[in-house]
Structure formats: C-alpha cells, structure tokens
Amino acid sequence: MLATSRHLRAPLLIVSCLLVQRSAARDTNEGADSWNAAAREELTAALRVRWNEGQARNVVLFVGDGMGPSTVTAARIYRAKEEGRLAFEHFPHVGLLKTYNADRQVPDSASTATALFSGVKGNYKTGGVDQSVQMDDCEASLRPEARLKNMLHWAIEAGKDTGFVTTTRVTHATPSALYAHHANRNWECEQRMPASASRCKDIARQLVEDEPGRSIKVIMGGGRQCLNTNLTLGPSDPLDTWSCRRQDGRELVSAWRQDKEARGLRHAVLANTRDLRQMDVDDTDYVLGIFANGHLMYDFERDKSPDGMPSLKEMTSVAIKVLSKNEKGFFLMVEGGMIDMAHHRGYASRALNETAAMSDAVQEVLDWVRLMDRTDTLVIVTSDHAHALSINGYPARGNDILGVGGRSKADGVPFTTLTYATGDLHAYNYSVGPNGTVVRPDPSTVDTTSFHYHQQAAITSDEAHHAGVDVAVYATGPMAHLFHSLHEQNYVAHVMAYAARLGPYAPSSGARGLPQAGTVLVATVVCALVTFRL
Structure with a gap:
C-alpha cells in the first residue's frame, strides 16, 4: 500500500498546485463555467487521494500556537488572497480538535500541549502531568x-532521534x-x-539535567534568561519582562555542553544565525x-544578518538535516509560538505574518519529503488553541x-475587518x-x-484572551487519514504513536494488539449507531 501511495502522491500534489495557480489568476468577474471547472479539478484531485497505510518512520508535528480557524483564514488571505492556500492547506486529510482542558472550557498552552503530545488531557497551566x-x-x-510519557519519550525508547524548534523560549x-x-x-x-514548590525543579533544569531532556538531539529557540544567570542585554535582545530571570548562579547552557563533553557526544551550542549556518551537520548530533x-523577535523585526536570529524555516531545515541521519527515524515538534504572542498583544498583522512564516517552515519539510522521497514521514499541522479574532x-x-471592513450603522464610525x-x-x-456617549476611534485615519x-x-482586559473553539488538524503521510472527523485533542498523540508503532502501540508494548482497519470501521459504525439511538 505504501508503494502505491508513493506513485499517487505526486499527481495529487501537482493537481493541488494547478488549482492554486489557476485560482490565483482569476479576477472578480468569473463566470459559472470558471467556478464549475475549478470544482471539477478539485473533485478530480479528491478522487485520486489514496490512504497511506504504511508505518511512519518519521513524525513531524507543527503547532501553530493560537492559530485558530479565523487566524488561518486571515493568514491565507494575507499571504495568497481569498483563492490561495497556505502550505498545509494542501494536505489531503483534515479534521477538527476539541481543545478544552480537563478543568477549563477555554484552555492554556501547557495543558493543550500535554494533550497533543501525551494523549492525556491535563489541568489549566500544568504540563506533562x-x-x-x-x-x-x-x-x-x-x-x-x-x-x-509522550511522543518524545516513546521515540527515544524506540531508538529514534528527537528534537523541537520554537520561536518562543525553549522553556515556554x-x-x-x-x-x-x-x-x-x-x-x-x-x-x-514559591516556597511551597521547593522540592520541584524548575522547567529549565529539567530540560538540561533530567531525562528525556538530556537525550533530546535538537533544541532551538529562545529563553537564555531562564537558563543562565549572567546575561548580555541590548536593544536587539531585550529581557522578556513577562517571564522569570534566573538568579541562582546556574549557567545551564554551559552545563548542557559539559554533559555532552563528559559523554563524548558530538555537539554544538549556537547563539545566532551565523552559528546555525556554519555548523557541520554531519559532525554534529546534539x-x-x-x-x-526571551522569545525570538517577531519575524518582521528580527535582525536577518548572520549576527541575528534565524527564521523558523531555517531552524526547521537544520533540525531535519540533523535528525534524519538516524536510520530508525525521528520525531520533531515545530512551534510557531509568536502567533500566540502577537494575538495576546492585539497585533493581528504580526499574528498573520507569523502564521505565514510557519507555513514557509511547513513547506520546507514538504520539500524535504519530496526531494528525499520520504513518503514514510507523517506531517501534522494543528494548533493548541484559538484566539478570539473575528473576521467581519x-x-x-x-x-x-x-x-x-465596514462602517457601524450605530455610530457611523468605520471598523477594521479583523x-x-x-x-x-x-x-x-x-x-x-458628549452626553456620556461612548466614542470609538476612527481606524480609517x-x-x-x-x-x-x-x-x-x-x-x-490585561491582554487578548484565548478562545475555546475547535481548531483544525491537517495531515499527510502514513495514517494521515485517521484525522477525518471531530476528535478530542489528545487523539493526536494516539494517531502519531499508532502510525509510528511507538509507546502504547509498539509491538513490544504488551498491548492486546493493534487495531486493524476493518476493526476500526466496524467500531466506527457501531458507535455511530449507538450515538444515533441516544
């Protein structure tokens, strides 16, 4: 089945690209023939989709933090107009995820990440528990x-390499x-x-001192102020006042290096784009x-010189090159974290630009999959939660x-689409x-x-808050078709583990047996009948 999927993948991608190219060339005077022709092309592409039921050697999970449905739609228009698509919107399989926490209707990022990675929902603002x-x-x-335990633990136990890339602090x-x-x-x-937490290690120390942190092959992002006590401050690299600053004298970046040296592991510590570009991938494992x-600068404002901060796309590209050296495969998590930061501050333009930047990173992985013919790679793009952004x-x-986008009929003042x-x-x-009336500024000025x-x-309020709506999940590669409906958020971890035969779905896990396609189909029909009767 996997071999068949390899032959079918290329035509599908070609048809998808043709759809975008044609739609992008249209103007607003299309006739019925134009719309019908476009729909037939899309139907032809859909009919060519075949399930890839092979085992995933590699799994890449993209998390657009705060990238809800309205953000995706707005970013699509921002990047490619109404007719276009972002890179992950070409994926053949799409579903929806319910994002509530175990104890909250509207979630935070740590608890939703726990659900995505481990397959178990947790409480508000807790992580990994x-x-x-x-x-x-x-x-x-x-x-x-x-x-x-989660996908990272399970991948390491199976001998795969692991890593994560983020535009936020690595401890976020x-x-x-x-x-x-x-x-x-x-x-x-x-x-x-607080004093009541004296027996607990902070998150940065867990990353550097404990497992599985010590075994993670690729770690990229910001957060030096959480890792090191001594810092160099400047206008291009300020402190993040929303976060803590280490003051206990520890220098965890040096501790990370010393640990790798003591174990005789090939490693590299990087501080800027030059370091990233000059690193010898073949001679570096960690x-x-x-x-x-703090966090990396927004993509529009970061220093793009060699002395500056790398893009999410470039970090992802290097991460793939390092991890793909392992013949057993890898698991990589990539977070477009500044989408969320921009939304929290009310900067829609920055959020859309960050979403477009994450789309570029997704395209980088797709290009690698195509170039290396790695159709055994499962690529998933989703979000941990949405933001209360409206398009109107x-x-x-x-x-x-x-x-x-319009003018209020109540006060006559224009308002923005977002x-x-x-x-x-x-x-x-x-x-x-005058007379106690509320006056809203005119954004057209x-x-x-x-x-x-x-x-x-x-x-x-103090900032723009999260939204509790469902988010989309897009998938391509082995077992991507398992995203097909409305799912609980923790379902994502189970699909990844099942596709790669890891953790609870590993042959050696002692499980009663892996679900088979026919069994899953029967179970789905039975559940549908029961739900209908209820």
Whole structure:
C-alpha cells in the first residue's frame, strides 16, 4: 500500500498546485463555467487521494500556537488572497480538535500541549502531568503515577532521534510539555517558584539535567534568561519582562555542553544565525541553539544578518538535516509560538505574518519529503488553541484583510475587518464623548496594516484572551487519514504513536494488539449507531 501511495502522491500534489495557480489568476468577474471547472479539478484531485497505510518512520508535528480557524483564514488571505492556500492547506486529510482542558472550557498552552503530545488531557497551566495535579501543587506533580510519557519519550525508547524548534523560549508552555513535569507553566526558572514548590525543579533544569531532556538531539529557540544567570542585554535582545530571570548562579547552557563533553557526544551550542549556518551537520548530533534572552523577535523585526536570529524555516531545515541521519527515524515538534504572542498583544498583522512564516517552515519539510522521497514521514499541522479574532464587516473581495471592513450603522464610525473580543487598554481605546456617549476611534485615519497597529477590542482586559473553539488538524503521510472527523485533542498523540508503532502501540508494548482497519470501521459504525439511538 505504501508503494502505491508513493506513485499517487505526486499527481495529487501537482493537481493541488494547478488549482492554486489557476485560482490565483482569476479576477472578480468569473463566470459559472470558471467556478464549475475549478470544482471539477478539485473533485478530480479528491478522487485520486489514496490512504497511506504504511508505518511512519518519521513524525513531524507543527503547532501553530493560537492559530485558530479565523487566524488561518486571515493568514491565507494575507499571504495568497481569498483563492490561495497556505502550505498545509494542501494536505489531503483534515479534521477538527476539541481543545478544552480537563478543568477549563477555554484552555492554556501547557495543558493543550500535554494533550497533543501525551494523549492525556491535563489541568489549566500544568504540563506533562495528568489531571490529578492541580495548578501550583508541586507535591502532586512529583508522584510518578501522575507524570506522563509522550511522543518524545516513546521515540527515544524506540531508538529514534528527537528534537523541537520554537520561536518562543525553549522553556515556554508548549515545548515544556515535551520534557518537563510541572504544576505551573510559569516555573520556567527558580525566580518565580514559591516556597511551597521547593522540592520541584524548575522547567529549565529539567530540560538540561533530567531525562528525556538530556537525550533530546535538537533544541532551538529562545529563553537564555531562564537558563543562565549572567546575561548580555541590548536593544536587539531585550529581557522578556513577562517571564522569570534566573538568579541562582546556574549557567545551564554551559552545563548542557559539559554533559555532552563528559559523554563524548558530538555537539554544538549556537547563539545566532551565523552559528546555525556554519555548523557541520554531519559532525554534529546534539544541538542547543539559544538565540534570544526571551522569545525570538517577531519575524518582521528580527535582525536577518548572520549576527541575528534565524527564521523558523531555517531552524526547521537544520533540525531535519540533523535528525534524519538516524536510520530508525525521528520525531520533531515545530512551534510557531509568536502567533500566540502577537494575538495576546492585539497585533493581528504580526499574528498573520507569523502564521505565514510557519507555513514557509511547513513547506520546507514538504520539500524535504519530496526531494528525499520520504513518503514514510507523517506531517501534522494543528494548533493548541484559538484566539478570539473575528473576521467581519462584509468587505469587498480583494480588500486588504488588515484594512477597514465596514462602517457601524450605530455610530457611523468605520471598523477594521479583523477585531478582537478582548484586549488591553491600547486595543480597547474607547473614550467618553458628549452626553456620556461612548466614542470609538476612527481606524480609517491611521495605517491599520502596520505591524504596530492594535486591532480594536470589545472588552478591556490585561491582554487578548484565548478562545475555546475547535481548531483544525491537517495531515499527510502514513495514517494521515485517521484525522477525518471531530476528535478530542489528545487523539493526536494516539494517531502519531499508532502510525509510528511507538509507546502504547509498539509491538513490544504488551498491548492486546493493534487495531486493524476493518476493526476500526466496524467500531466506527457501531458507535455511530449507538450515538444515533441516544
């Protein structure tokens, strides 16, 4: 079946590309024949899709932090107009994920990452632990039975190489759920840990000192201020005031290097784009790339010289080259983390630009799959949660997605196509007018497409908050067809493990046997009948 899928993959990709090229060339005067022809081409491509039921040698999971459905739609228009697609929107298999936590309707990133990676949902702001651990309960997080294994553990146990790449701090919520077990995502370093958590290690120490962190082959992102006590500060690499700063005298980057030297492992510590580009991939097995004190700069503002910070695409490319040397395969998690940061601050333009940058990183992996004929690679793109970004106002087709979308019939003031439900004082931006009326600023008087423009928000708060809506999951490669419906978020880990025969689905796991296609079909039909009767 895998061999057949290899032959069918290329025509499918070609048809998909033709669809985009044709649609991008259309203007707004299409007739019925044009729409019908495009639909027939899309139907032809759909009919050519075949399930790849082979075993996944490699698994690449992209997490667009905060990349909900409205973000994907807006980023698509931002990058490729209404008719276009982002790289992952070509994938043949798509589903939806329910993102609620074990204890919250609207989730945070650490708990949702735990569900994605381990297959078990946890509580708000906890990571790598099950729902028996409440936020801030250090003692509960130390119980072995509460500590979860995930795709990273399972891949290492199977002899595969592992890594993660992020545009946030390497100790931030999403990556921390891969290697740490904690009762509060804010415990990135010791500075913000209360006395009640004295028996717990901070997240940075778990990454460098404990397993599986010590066995991760590729680690790239920011977060030097959580790893090192002594820092060099400057305008191009400021402190992240939203995070802690290590003050206990530890220099964990040096500790990481010393550990690799003591074990005789080929390694490299990277600090900028030059280091990344000059690294000898063939002579390096372990990589620690820490490119910023806090998060990496937004893609639009980062220093693109060799002395600056690398792009997500470039980090992903190097990670693939390092990990693919292992004949047993690899697991890689790539996070577009600054999508979420931009949304929290109310900068829709930055969020869309970061989503487009992640799409470029996805395309880099797809190009590698195609070039190396690695159809045994499962690639998944999803999000941990959405943001309360809306697209509204009936703007004309072709209108700038960051522009003005309409005019309020209540006060006559224009509004932008993109708005937030919540935001900080910069985004709220209302004032009291004559006779106590509320006055909203006119966005048509400023440049709403600027990376520095705050979208208006309906409710003022400390920042723009997460949304609790479902998010999409896109997949291609072995067992990608298992994403086909509305799923619980923790289902993703089970699909990855099943596709690669890892962890609970490994032949040596002692499980009662792997589900077979026919069994799954019968079970699905039975469940549907039961649900219908209920």
